Amino acid sequence: MRYDLDFKIKVIAYYKEGHSSSATGEKFGLDNKMVSKWVQQYQHGGIDAIKPKTSKAKYSSDFKHQVLTTMLTQGLSQSETALTFNISSPALISHWHKAYRLYGMSGLTSKHKGSSTVTSPITDKPDDEKTPAELKRELQYLRAENAYLKKLDALLREKEQAVKKQGSSKD
16 A cells, blocks of 8 residues: 555654654554654655655666675665665565576666567676676676675575584583
């Protein structure tokens, strides 16, 4: 369900009067998570961050890449990343992340209906024959891939250590 700006402002104002997100949600018939989301969006980006979107936002592959790189390198959650970049739905970031893991940079390009061509940022040309734009795309791709792999490695090591700790505590 979509809520207009005036309604969101009333909800945020009520919350800022000192009411909890649960009490605010109960008064306005909302889930307390929705109240918290609006309050965070407002605190982070002001009125513009809570305005209903008039049309479906379109994001460039470079922007999506920047979002994912920031999330991975800074260890942000999808919700924190959405707030940072004023993206209405953290689920969208999850979708981009999955597409990036499966297809790399080409997974972040908008798919036009009827279009089935997928271009890889890494070409078979020797480096000295690539254009500066091709080299830049390849560098961005490799940096993001590197950041992703470092994060994955750290998470796997963390998981291994947790398993080792569990094993040693059973003795």
